Amino acid sequence: MPAEAPPAEAAGADIAGGDVIDGKAFAEGLRARVGAAVPAFVAAAGRKPGLAVVLVGEDPASQVYVGSKRKATVAAGMESFEHRLPDATDSATLLALVEQLNRDETVDGILVQLPLPPQIDEKAVLAAIDPAKDVDGFHVVNAGKLAIGEPAMVPCTPLGCLMLLKDRLGSLSGLEAVVVGRSNIVGKPMAQLLLAENCTVTIAHSRTRDLPEVVRRADIVVAAVGRPEMIKGDWISPGAVVIDVGINRVPGDEGKTRLVGDVDFASARRRARAITPVPGGVGPMTIAVLLRNTLVAAHARAGLSPPAEL
């Protein structure tokens, strides 16, 4: 249990509350560290690290993500290979591309942007990616390695959350962590990472009985349910650290929309020791960790040790 009361309670005043965790700044720092480590890899391996990103269809949000990934990859001094396939692409065509990327020596990381169109067998596609190039960490081999504590490629968003938590708290050992959400992409790997840090971990979800009471136990709350502002301030134990993975678009003023997380930020901040905002919290970490995972995969494939600062 973190010992200090949050600043708002200590002051006893109606002020905003705990620290706002600047994920954007942390992500910029990580991207800079990755970029700084690339020249040594190029010198040792005789080539740049390479990331292949595959986008099927025209989903506008996915197009934005893929564009951001390409820019960040190039900015870090890495090679970006982008493959855009039509919406009507079938599983066999996508699987053939994945096989080609698996064989391509210049490709260290393969990311197939999700969601995929309904005619594509998503499980088969993720299973076809060479686990050594699986920078998303979605392959069952990597999920299994993470679960049994072997070195693995770890999904970007939960690894980014863990980095923010360790930066705030140092050792997480013995802390009560509640992860709200049980997806394969965030909730389950997040729980495994926290367990590996010696947290006492609860995974809560939509069927959890008395969710507010479960969340009240937590020194660390990771919210990844995809429901706008579901987690309320009075669920938060005073002094807890709150990591909000949610990105939800809700109606705002004057017919516009605004982004909110899974946590009711203003009320939760009053109780929290520290909390991530939306936007500007976890979001920017995902691409930064993707670059990190790509550079780590490149080192492993080249038989080199990855830089310790990553």
Ligand code: GUN
């Ligand atoms: N779609 C939304 N987030 C992600 C991600 O982290 N990886 C992939 N592959 N697709 C996504």
